[in-house]
Amino acid sequence: MAVATDLTSLPADVRARIELVAEKTGFVPNVFIALARRPDEFRAFVAYHDAVMERASGLTKAEREMIVVATSAAWDCPYCVVAHGAILRIRSKDPLLADYLATDYKRADVSPRQRAMLDYAVKLSVRPQDVEATDAERLHAAGFDDEDVWDIAAVVALFSLSNRLAHAHDIRPNPEFHTMGR
Amino acid sequence: MAVATDLTSLPADVRARIELVAEKTGFVPNVFIALARRPDEFRAFVAYHDAVMERASGLTKAEREMIVVATSAAWDCPYCVVAHGAILRIRSKDPLLADYLATDYKRADVSPRQRAMLDYAVKLSVRPQDVEATDAERLHAAGFDDEDVWDIAAVVALFSLSNRLAHAHDIRPNPEFHTMGR
Amino acid sequence: MAVATDLTSLPADVRARIELVAEKTGFVPNVFIALARRPDEFRAFVAYHDAVMERASGLTKAEREMIVVATSAAWDCPYCVVAHGAILRIRSKDPLLADYLATDYKRADVSPRQRAMLDYAVKLSVRPQDVEATDAERLHAAGFDDEDVWDIAAVVALFSLSNRLAHAHDIRPNPEFHTMGR
Amino acid sequence: MAVATDLTSLPADVRARIELVAEKTGFVPNVFIALARRPDEFRAFVAYHDAVMERASGLTKAEREMIVVATSAAWDCPYCVVAHGAILRIRSKDPLLADYLATDYKRADVSPRQRAMLDYAVKLSVRPQDVEATDAERLHAAGFDDEDVWDIAAVVALFSLSNRLAHAHDIRPNPEFHTMGR
Amino acid sequence: MAVATDLTSLPADVRARIELVAEKTGFVPNVFIALARRPDEFRAFVAYHDAVMERASGLTKAEREMIVVATSAAWDCPYCVVAHGAILRIRSKDPLLADYLATDYKRADVSPRQRAMLDYAVKLSVRPQDVEATDAERLHAAGFDDEDVWDIAAVVALFSLSNRLAHAHDIRPNPEFHTMGR
């Protein structure tokens, strides 16, 4: 990935979104630079991201990031693991959790409810064809309702897309992400 | 999936899109009913779909459907294989190709260029972590330019999302898809 | 597979069998042409096939074809999936079932008894070393007796052979199979 | 497998075949006892076995047993590995070869031609869907003609069937096989 | 592995250990020749081996060899399977057990306690990341205390090392091992 996108050449709405993130984060995350090459896909990705990650939900924002890190680790994705590991540290205020999810989510210090969430998420990400009605029942037994199950699945699905884009375009995490929130 | 969505209860833009498809196809594909439960996600999905599948591209629309069927078969996804198999039969005017892609894309009667496309697509879908620079080089050698490689990756990524939604929500192909274009 | 076998050059019994099938089906299925190259193996295969697929059994003929399609799908075998998918459509009078078994048998609309049968069959086909006494017990609990369990195993074993021959000799389904019984 | 078949209750031809083997080997191999439960399947199996394993071929009988042991090891099949390991020791006059094929055929002390044969055989047994025209070309380069390739595939296919029967019916090697030919 | 180590060139303690084994066994097992190339690693390996395999334990020495053979079979390691198969035959006084553990430990004629031990051992060897607290609980239910669980894990861990050294340096079993104890 040899991207040298000049922000000024981007459509105004794409540029505005990137500048908003840059202001909040302090730098432009590389995934935005990479995806801006295709403004229509950029817009759709951002819309999907916001619809799933920003909506009011039975899952906290930290829990949604837990799903991102655990499933992205299953796909060996440096960008998603490192960048969302950073976001998770900030949202969870836990400096260690992301490193466990990045290596073996089963050893992470999470609640039984969160463990059930991660078991489902990793299964749906890695062996989606094996997900059956009993899996949703297990989530219900752990305290999730139908909307929560949908949310878990939506995060998994979106980052299945994201992992493949990051690998295909060899998107690398910005160095800042490695230390944020530690 | 026990969906009994009343179309009249949907937001106008979502309903309009569904009615447009229904008019063109003759029925409402089940994926639209399923996704309409979440209008924001519906809109983002449709926007992403159109950005990737409808854009002017070095890949024909039939080739993009070939990628959808071959990668969805790798994930054992009945909705995506059967519904997009139907679309592929129509777009390719080939009544047999989809059944090969649905079982073993390597035995499908395709051009060497298309074989290279499918090899890359299935690899990116199933083992994205193993995709490296040499894979794009192989596509270039087969006649694809950088924009084409992006398009292949975009189709793979979008349907990696789609396969997981279809499995999570147990979305079934409409019976009509099984026979369309045969 | 560039087979141009002249039927008249075949031994009389092999030729008679092929003509019998052709009369019944309306064409000569490609697997017969391929296997006729070795008359002794042809005879043994046909004898095995008839002993397993035609015998009086606690499994209906449609159920045996269900096993063939589901296990052949696990091995990505176009000939077996498409040709036996056609036979299944005819024997089950269900135009959709085969397409589910060809992609994900777990989502097929079958009885719990048939689901148990397919779970065992796919396990024996793909991970035979993991089959233990508890697997037969599960079949008994689903209503199968010892002879039925033998029948399921026999179908699986025969088509494990068949899948490998079809792949090794690149046997393709006749175009007619794609549409039969839809 | 709790088989207590009384040989005298078997059809005469099945019994005659078993007695012939018993005379030659000194005992009745358990696979014959197990399969005799179904005389028609017994006859078909024996006919297939003889057609493949006894025919004049570019492969020696020892080479065909090498394929049996290496592929059966890939499927963790005690009966096939131990019984055919014994036959291989006798036919090859090599007391060590079978133990290598039973653990890691790639470390067995075989000719480059035999290595190519085993590479193809294990691939066809374990990942038949990945066998393509280039695999046969590799065998041709190693000195095999089309009839030889057919023979290799036939042995693989027959013992793919056999491995599954042995696992399904839990057929155990007779103790004598463990020491024969050592 | 083209080793032609002259024993006289080895450090005295390494040589003494090798001569001790040779006296007891009747020959110098090839693994000692191979590892003696690095005296410090040789000493550490032997110390680890003795600490684990020779200590007073709730596991018999035969049971520890059962673990070695079953896990080494999972890694297709000819040296470990054949050499420790021989040791197992001698220690268990059972001439057949090792051949079952070398192909499919699940079909070996062992006690339920030993089956639990082997299930844990093979899981820890092949999928260590999936071992959780419930696995130790299963061992406790089968009659093992915490020290026994440690011993099982120690044998698995040591031979995970050993299997990789044997494969990396292509260490072959001495011919004598193939027939010892049969």
Place this chain on the structure above:
Amino acid sequence: MAVATDLTSLPADVRARIELVAEKTGFVPNVFIALARRPDEFRAFVAYHDAVMERASGLTKAEREMIVVATSAAWDCPYCVVAHGAILRIRSKDPLLADYLATDYKRADVSPRQRAMLDYAVKLSVRPQDVEATDAERLHAAGFDDEDVWDIAAVVALFSLSNRLAHAHDIRPNPEFHTMGR
């Protein structure tokens, strides 16, 4: 792992070693506490570790830690990835490298020589049975001599042991490791 080992209860040499590490590192790494439960195994492990990781070698100490992190990531081992990731950051003076090796070593910014080293190491760790003479040849072509190849294999083998102990005993990285060297 509920370890509450009182250091004063340990044998003097074990205690001395632990105190030495604690002095150098600033804390007692949890692996030492866990392994001290078995002094003989502790001593053998430490001796093996020093023989492999501290010896004069064609591999730098940082390179040996690279192997530890990349192979431990393949086995999802939080202790080994996090603790040795910290050591690698210190030895390599590169704050980012460990995070790449912890997710996808193929995307790490390393020299072609180091890439060849890591390809071999991960293969030997995960699929040791597939390592053949050509793998060592590839290392020679990348500039490694026979002693270097031995060193790579020794690190892989030792940490294959270590990963399994860490998983079996659920050893967790000390919090300090997560931030060291960043």
